[in-house]
Amino acid sequence: xxxxxxxxxxxxxxxxxxxxxxxxxxxxxxxxxxxxxxxxxxxxxxxxxxxxxxxxxxxxxxxxxxxxxxxxxxxxxxxxxxxxxxxxxxxxxxxxxxxxxxxxxxxxxxxxxxxxxxxxxxxxxxxxxxxxxxxxxxxxxxxxxxxxxxxxxxxxxxxxxxxxxxxxxxxxxxxxxxxxxxxxxxxxxxxxxxxxxxxxxxxxxxxx
Amino acid sequence: xxxxxxxxxxxxxxxxxxxxxxxxxxxxxxxxxxxxxxxxxxxxxxxxxxxxxxxxxxxxxxxxxxxxxxxxxxxxxxxxxxxxxxxxxxxxxxxxxxxxxxxxxxxxxxxxxxxxxxxxxxxxxxxxxxxxxxxxxxxxxxxxxxxxxxxxxxxxxxxxxxxxxxxxxxxxxxxxxxxxxxxxxxxxxxxxxxxxxxxxxxxxxxxx
DNA sequence: ACAGTCATGTTAACAGCATAAACATTCCGA
DNA sequence: TCGGAATGTTTATGCTGTTAACATGACTGT
Numbered sequence: 001x002x003x004x005x006x007x008x009x010x011x012x013x014x015x016x017x018x019x020x021x022x023x024x025x026x027x028x029x030x031x032x033x034x035x036x037x038x039x040x041x042x043x044x045x046x047x048x049x050x051x052x053x054x055x056x057x058x059x060x061x062x063x064x065x066x067x068x069x070x071x072x073x074x075x076x077x078x079x080x081x082x083x084x085x086x087x088x089x090x091x092x093x094x095x096x097x098x099x100x101x102x103x104x105x106x107x108x109x110x111x112x113x114x115x116x117x118x119x120x121x122x123x124x125x126x127x128x129x130x131x132x133x134x135x136x137x138x139x140x141x142x143x144x145x146x147x148x149x150x151x152x153x154x155x156x157x158x159x160x161x162x163x164x165x166x167x168x169x170x171x172x173x174x175x176x177x178x179x180x181x182x183x184x185x186x187x188x189x190x191x192x193x194x195x196x197x198x199x200x201x202x203x204x205x206x207x208x
Numbered sequence: 209x210x211x212x213x214x215x216x217x218x219x220x221x222x223x224x225x226x227x228x229x230x231x232x233x234x235x236x237x238x239x240x241x242x243x244x245x246x247x248x249x250x251x252x253x254x255x256x257x258x259x260x261x262x263x264x265x266x267x268x269x270x271x272x273x274x275x276x277x278x279x280x281x282x283x284x285x286x287x288x289x290x291x292x293x294x295x296x297x298x299x300x301x302x303x304x305x306x307x308x309x310x311x312x313x314x315x316x317x318x319x320x321x322x323x324x325x326x327x328x329x330x331x332x333x334x335x336x337x338x339x340x341x342x343x344x345x346x347x348x349x350x351x352x353x354x355x356x357x358x359x360x361x362x363x364x365x366x367x368x369x370x371x372x373x374x375x376x377x378x379x380x381x382x383x384x385x386x387x388x389x390x391x392x393x394x395x396x397x398x399x400x401x402x403x404x405x406x407x408x409x410x411x412x413x414x415x416x
Numbered sequence: 417a418c419a420g421t422c423a424t425g426t427t428a429a430c431a432g433c434a435t436a437a438a439c440a441t442t443c444c445g446a
Numbered sequence: 447t448c449g450g451a452a453t454g455t456t457t458a459t460g461c462t463g464t465t466a467a468c469a470t471g472a473c474t475g476t
Contacts, residue, residue: 021453044433055435056454064434119388165382165391165401173381174373180327183373193373197405229424252462260425263464267424272463 022060024050029071033113039120041068068117075111075118080138082107087142094198097146101171101194108175109185115175143168146198170197230268232258237279241321247328251275276325283319283326288346290315295350302406305354309379309402312347316383317393323383351376354406378405 028046033039043064047054061067086103087096108115147164174193177183236254241247251272255262269275294311295304316323355372382401385391 042433043435053455054433055456058435059453119384119390162397162400162404165385165397166378166404169381169385169391169401170374170378170405171381172385173377173379173383175381176327176384177373177377177380182327183377189370189373192370193377196370196374197378250462251464261427262462263427264425266464 021050021052021056025057025060025067026070026074029067030074030114033071033117034111036113039068039113039117041071043067071114072118072120075114077138078111078114079104079107079118080140080142083142084138087145093149097149097167098195098198100142100146101167101198102190104171105175105178105190105194106187109178112179116179119172167198170194229258229260229264233265233268233275234278234282237275238282238322241279241325242319244321247276247321247325249276249279276328279322280326280328283322284347286319286322287312287315287326288348288350291350292346295353301357305357305375306399306403306406308350308354309375309406310399312379313383313386313398313402314395317386320387324387327380375406378402 025046028050029041032041032046032049041064043057044054046067047057057067061070083100083103086099090096090099143164147160147167171194174183174190178185178190183189233254236258237249240249240254240257249272251265252262254275255265265275269278291308291311294307298304298307351372354375355368379402382391382398386393386398391397
């Protein structure tokens with residue numbers, strides 16, 4: 001296992017000035033994103049806040065876009081981890097599937113800027129199509145696992161793929177609409193909308 | 209004096225140099241958005257391309273954000289019109305409802321930058337909550353009409369609201385995921401994913 | 417018709433941004 | 447120890463949004 005340079009590894013102190021600048025930049029970027037609603041990060045601002053010259057970051061990133069991609073990778077990793085934790089907490093089966101959906105939306109709402117960045121532009125890595133081996137694909141793996149727990153294993157793969165896209169679209173759209181201020185950020189609403197589709201096998205945990 | 213033949217003139221002739229600059233800026237903005245994937249419009253670029261000084265636009269827009277909002281308003285108007293046309297083309301009932309969903313996604317895919325702009329940031333007007341009287345609310349009105357055609361009129365308004373959010377989230381998420389390159393832009397896929405929910409008819413009925 | 421006001425344009429200037437080129441330093445392996 | 451690679455700095459270029467001060471043309475009230 002190679003050391004993943006992307007991970008947020010804040011060595012306690014005495015770190016970066018002549019240490020690991022790349023990691024420090026990513027850590028600070030995440031920190032700034034966490035306290036912002038819109039991902040308008042600036043290289044200069046990061047460098048300044050890091051006590052380093054503006055152009056120093058070019059030794060570690062090809063440009064602004066490269067830094068943003070690194071942050072996006074971290075974002076998708078966190079999202080996947082959050083979903084995985086929610087699924088485990090819920091046990092298994094349909095409940096776990098719904099939990100991943102709710103976790104998706106809640107993570108997005110809790111991390112607006114990072115979520116926006118993660119899915120911004122066409123330059124981002126294609127999550128669904130990649131071979132789901134990397135650590136950053138936990139999100140899609142959770143989706144597939146959820147599908148498996150709801151649809152019988154013998155269902156045609158076309159149905160499974162369609163269901164996956166359906167579920168993903170639902171939570172993704174709900175998250176985006178909430179972030180756009182078009183739908184209220186109400187846990188009850190989120191749960192209800194998600195349950196409506198994610199429980200599709202049996203329908204209606206919510207309707208009773 | 210030279211009338212710029214490139215621009216899509218809203219006002220018939222005798223255009224903008226000492227005419228209607230605001231309209232010209234919006235028209236050019238839309239034109240530029242149409243040939244771009246990402247809404248990185250620049251005030252200076254627009255002014256330059258319009259043959260006018262950079263600061264002239266400040267006589268008509270409070271700032272860049274204001275111009276973007278004007279463009280977003282035009283975007284939501286076009287989206288609603290597209291949905292309305294699709295619904296009428298489809299006749300009525302469930303088919304029309306599905307058609308509005310497909311139209312939503314297809315319009316978004318056909319106008320990536322404008323669609324992104326329309327739903328970017330929290331500063332945009334809240335479509336769902338406003339009183340649906342203005343011309344720009346056709347999109348939400350279509351959504352409600354579609355819901356009405358699928359859910360029985362006597363259904364509790366909570367169910368109707370939930371169904372509306374559900375449908376909206378689905379198409380919105382599907383559009384965004386396609387634009388993010390995560391789902392293939394395949395008409396067959398769009399139709400299938402949309403039909404899955406928009407034809408639910410039964411989804412809510414199951415609960416009763 | 418004339419004067420004044422207001423809408424609309426102009427130029428100049430400021431601060432901030434991403435990025436590139438040339439230069440300096442530090443570190444590490446042969 | 448020496449030389450090159452890695453890392454950081456200064457300087458410079460050209461972009462951006464935005465403000466301030468100034469010009470000018472058109473409309474309006476008397």
